[in-house]
Amino acid sequence: MxxxxxxxxxxxxxxxxGMAEYWWSAWQACRRLDAAPEDLSPDEVPDAFRLLRPWVHHGWEMVLLAAELPVLDPQVWLQSYGEAQASALHRRGWQPEQLQAALDASRDGAVRQNRSAWLALxxxxxxxxxxxxxxxxxxxxxxxxxxxxxxxxxxxxxxxxxxxxxxxxxxxxxxxxxxxxxxxxxxxxxxxxxxxxxxxxxxxxxxxxxxxxxxxxxxxxxxxxxxxxxxxxxxxxxxxxxxxxxxxx
Structure with missing residues (x-):
């Protein structure tokens, strides 16, 4: 020993x-799911995403947050994060596994295509x-x-x-x-x-x-x-x- x-x-x-990377990858994962928040830039972390990040435990949750960001009320999510998350998943018909797969694919693609840019996040x-x-x-x-x-x-x-x-x-x-x-x-x-x-x-x-x-x-x-x-x-x-x-x- x-x-x-x-x-x-x-x-x-x-x-x-990794806040910038989390947002960028979550936004890209949403695009893979045809749910990208087009009014938000993948290069600038929204205040609401930054505010809710401490409640996130698994990577897939950030994909859901990114998709919901244009319509969610941050205070509702802060008060009942689990319930708001479950409701959003049900409404969109999504499963955590598919969100995690989209996130992993986005990161994998970023590393292969432009490793230095991804690392810089x-x-x-x-x-x-x-x-x-x-x-x-x-x-x-x-x-x-x-x-x-x-x-x-x-x-x-x-x-x-x-x-x-x-x-x-x-x-x-x-x-x-x-x-x-x-x-x-x-x-x-x-x-x-x-x-x-x-x-x-x-x-x-x-x-x-x-x-x-x-x-x-x-x-x-x-x-x-x-x-x-x-x-x-x-x-x-x-x-x-x-x-x-x-x-x-």
């Missing part, structure tokens, strides 16, 4: 800001690349665990010159289960995420109750996500993230 400590990171919303959060490179000097390895597909995430990491000890994408399964597998191989010193519900699921998983979890303050957070965090989940601000790992909350 490798005894160097391992710090595990989510990717989008933690390492990179993702921007690392300030200081993240430099900080990740510093962990080596602290004797800490780092890994990436994301709901993005492995191939897309690998493309992005390579473009940033980042090489994690391990990369697990959507294909690897649920994050708690992947963390349990990693724990058998490495000494985990923390999991860094921007989705509170994911961290709560990790902490409630048998075998992961003592895994330190960190919610980044710079991610796609809902207003209430930073308040009254349960034991074992600490809010991580940029200044603390830049400090040595031993000084994290």
């Amino acid at each position: 490798n005894h160097r400590p391992l710090l595990v990171f989510d990717f989008d919303g933690v390492i990179v800001d 993702h921007r690392p959060f300030p200081g993240l690349v430099e900080r990740l490179r510093q962990f080596e000097a602290e004797g800490v390895d780092w890994a990436v665990l994301t709901t993005k597909t492995q191939v897309f995430t690998a493309e992005l990491l390579n473009s940033l010159g980042l090489h994690p000890w391990r990369l697990d994408g959507r294909e690897a399964g649920a994050k708690p289960q992947v963390l349990l597998q990693l724990q058998k191989q490495r000494t985990l010193c923390g999991f860094v995420e921007d989705r509170r519900a994911t961290l709560e699921a990790v902490r409630s998983t048998p075998g992961l109750e003592r895994l330190p979890c960190f919610l980044v303050s710079w991610g796609y957070l809902r207003p209430q996500d930073q308040s009254n965090l349960p034991p074992g989940i600490a809010l991580l601000h940029p200044d603390r993230f830049r400090a040595p790992l031993a000084q994290w909350p």
Whole structure:
């Protein structure tokens, strides 16, 4: 067993800001479904999409949001996101699987046709690349665990010159289960995420109750996500993230 400590990171919303890519790809996926919001530009993220992004859990939801954006009331979706989503799916006769397939096809086409332009839609959060490179000097390895597909995430990491000890994408399964597998191989010193519900699921998983979890303050957070965090989940601000790992909350 490798005894160097391992710090595990989510990717989008933690390492990179993918908001522009999410909107662009969702718009292109809508076009594949003959539902592109023509009055909105794929190159400029609408305020309503940015506002609702923290409620999104799966990629296909962004395709639905993009299609609905010209007619939806953001406050209705904020108050009852699940109900509004289910109603829109039913009205359009869509299934999540077809929306996810359209999204994946849009991304795949973008990578093949103009890789550099697609990569440019993702921007690392300030200081993240430099900080990740510093962990080596602290004797800490780092890994990436994301709901993005492995191939897309690998493309992005390579473009940033980042090489994690391990990369697990959507294909690897649920994050708690992947963390349990990693724990058998490495000494985990923390999991860094921007989705509170994911961290709560990790902490409630048998075998992961003592895994330190960190919610980044710079991610796609809902207003209430930073308040009254349960034991074992600490809010991580940029200044603390830049400090040595031993000084994290």
